[in-house]
Amino acid sequence: MNLFVRAAAIAVVLHITPVVVLVKRTDAVQALLPGADAYFAREVHLSATDAHRLHEEVDWSPEDGVLTFYLGKAGPAAVGALVFVRVDTPHGPIEVAVGFTSQGTVRGVIVTKATVETKPWVLEAVHLGLTDHYRQLKPSATPGGAAALTGQAGSLAVYVAGEVDKGVARALAAYAAFYRP
Amino acid sequence: MLFDLCGADVRIKWLVTCLLATLGLSYVFGALMVSLYAGFTPNGIAATYAAPEMSMPMPPDTSVVVERPMYMAEFAKPEVHTVDTSLLVQDTHVHLPMYGIIAASLSVLVAGLPLRRGWALGLITLLFAAPWLDFAGMWLTKFASPRFASVTLIGGWAMGAGYLVVAALAIKRMWFSHARS
Numbered sequence: 001m002n003l004f005v006r007a008a009a010i011a012v013v014l015h016i017t018p019v020v021v022l023v024k025r026t027d028a029v030q031a032l033l034p035g036a037d038a039y040f041a042r043e044v045h046l047s048a049t050d051a052h053r054l055h056e057e058v059d060w061s062p063e064d065g066v067l068t069f070y071l072g073k074a075g076p077a078a079v080g081a082l083v084f085v086r087v088d089t090p091h092g093p094i095e096v097a098v099g100f101t102s103q104g105t106v107r108g109v110i111v112t113k114a115t116v117e118t119k120p121w122v123l124e125a126v127h128l129g130l131t132d133h134y135r136q137l138k139p140s141a142t143p144g145g146a147a148a149l150t151g152q153a154g155s156l157a158v159y160v161a162g163e164v165d166k167g168v169a170r171a172l173a174a175y176a177a178f179y180r181p
Numbered sequence: 182m183l184f185d186l187c188g189a190d191v192r193i194k195w196l197v198t199c200l201l202a203t204l205g206l207s208y209v210f211g212a213l214m215v216s217l218y219a220g221f222t223p224n225g226i227a228a229t230y231a232a233p234e235m236s237m238p239m240p241p242d243t244s245v246v247v248e249r250p251m252y253m254a255e256f257a258k259p260e261v262h263t264v265d266t267s268l269l270v271q272d273t274h275v276h277l278p279m280y281g282i283i284a285a286s287l288s289v290l291v292a293g294l295p296l297r298r299g300w301a302l303g304l305i306t307l308l309f310a311a312p313w314l315d316f317a318g319m320w321l322t323k324f325a326s327p328r329f330a331s332v333t334l335i336g337g338w339a340m341g342a343g344y345l346v347v348a349a350l351a352i353k354r355m356w357f358s359h360a361r362s
Contacts, residue, residue: 025256039251
């Protein structure tokens with residue numbers, strides 16, 4: 001019986017809950033590329049060398065080896081760029097949208113997807129100002145959202161903030177290495 | 182009949198009724214969850230489980246950039262919830278034992294119903310075969326052909342049908358029948 005209970009507990013712990021949309025992609029695009037009236041998808045098909053370099057740097061391989069930046073323009077003027085990054089955690093994936101200004105600093109970060117399990121942790125972290133800590137970061141910076149929340153938020157919110165940090169770090173590395181205005 | 186639900190102590194009848202109600206509730210929410218993700222059509226199930234086209238393009242020698250216009254509607258496109266092999270391994274590992282326990286519980290009730298041996302054996306077979314079909318369909322859809330999505334659909338409906346038949350017969354037998362002396 002004891003074995004059965006332990007097996008059931010392990011099964012529950014390992015079960016990844018479904019993905020939930022926290023912010024629609026369209027809303028994230030409008031928030032992170034404000035005022036844009038035209039959008040472009042810039043797909044960087046990574047060479048094996050570049051893909052390896054990105055993976056070594058931030059432990060990330062974009063899906064199908066294609067890194068996609070979404071660019072916004074208002075008339076002829078560039079508004080900025082945006083990248084969606086997926087972070088796979090033991091509790092399921094989260095998706096982070098990282099927007100850059102045309103000067104190349106972080107305009108904002110929005111957690112667009114979480115799972116049923118991680119949603120309350122993400123919401124707690126966001127309500128405590130997690131995403132504010134990423135504003136104005138330069139591509140060479142190291143995100144420190146989790147460190148900023150330590151002591152203010154519960155351990156699970158701090159944990160998930162660390163995962164968001166990973167997503168932001170990936171976006172920063174990708175932007176620094178592969179985005180050309 | 183190994184025993185008769187009709188003549189069972191009222192406490193056992195109440196236990197069985199509560200078990201059936203709990204299972205019924207979990208099945209309702211299971212159906213809701215399916216409707217949120219894979220859906221109830223072969224096409225939806227195939228999109229969820231079938232592996233994407235295995236084109237696996239070779240990475241270019243040097244990174245290549247392609248830019249194209251994007252429309253807001255493209256950002257709003259509903260994303261297909263997909264289940265990869267790792268997640269399917271985990272889902273099978275987590276769900277199948279639980280389905281086995283549910284099938285066993287319902288089969289015990291079948292043994293307490295005044296059914297011909299052949300009908301009882303058929304019903305027990307249905308209770309166990311339904312989850313097998315459900316998961317066999319998912320695996321076959323992933324590795325053989327998307328056409329096997331209908332097997333998953335048949336398995337899912339069979340699980341629901343098996344539960345409804347056993348629940349209806351058991352409730353009728355326990356609460357609306359008189360035991361023969």
